[in-house]
Amino acid sequence: MECHVRPARPDEAAAVAELASATFPLACPADMGEDDIRDYSEGHLTESHFAAHLADPDADVLVCDGDGLVGYALVFHGEGARPSPEFGVTAAPASFLSKCYVRPDAHGSGVAKRLLDAAAATAAARGSTGLWLNVNYENFRAMRFYEKHGWRHTGYTEFKVGQRVHRDPVYEFRLHGADLRGEDSGT
Template sequence: MEIRKVNIGDIEKLKKIGKQTFAETFSFENSEDNMNEYLEKGFSTKKLTTELTDQNAAFYFAEYDGNVIGYLKVNFGQSQTEIKDENALEIERIYVLKDFHGKEVGQLLYQKAIDLAKERSVKYIWLGVWEQNPRAIRFYEKNGFVVFDKHIFKLGNDEQTDIMMKLELKKNNNS
């Protein structure tokens, strides 16, 4: 398995993996109309182009056998969705195809985010996770994240609650 940075030439692959993993993860708990609206807006070529060319955001693919099986999106500085802290990194997305759940793909993408945070010497990593996604909440808790707040995420016309979680990074050479 390989983790590699996504570039603008990968936009169609990013659109495909983004839509597929989001739908696999959330379509059962949401209306078809709300899902379709979010998938079209959230993964449009225009929006992804803007995100891919943002100096304070980065995407990484997890690839296996030449196929994209998951991806990571991180944000720094003013590109963070809520907390605009120069000393923080936001994990906006870690998504993995259902067929690869439980196969350490998410953990490898998560480790990439940790490595990026250490390279930038940020003090903490934060993220938002839907309160109805216990699998993701357990994943982050297992990795040392703690709940610090909540915020509203709109999926179509449905207001949903995201739990905001944070991981303080240790400041020593062995961390």
């Protein structure tokens, strides 16, 4: 799929919010209630939330723009991105890859990998030595994807959606000693 990864523009907050609300359910467990998904989206994935992220100097909102927005990543840097010690993340400083989602019709097309590469580049440019993220414990496709691209499982965190608290795996990707394609550079 042809698309270009770039920083989202401030006038795209509504489009990114639509993309976020459309793709978030893909990462949820199959038995997650629609009300919980909707409540989470309304509480975290709105136009005003993305407008705030776009204005935040410690955040990067990246989009893959092809025939419209087909994927996005949200990366936090600085103090707000610092993982809790129990997560097992060893990179310091580390940036937090909060979101990396792609529309279903773009799955397997390389869009997610391009977003990962761009997230790693923004983290490196801000002086981070790694990235970390958490993924839903039932999202096996995402876990395989991250592992394939050099991420390693380091611990667990709790993530609440609706009334359910999920014990989600935490993953880390080290920037030092690896190239930005997620392969060991041997240095």
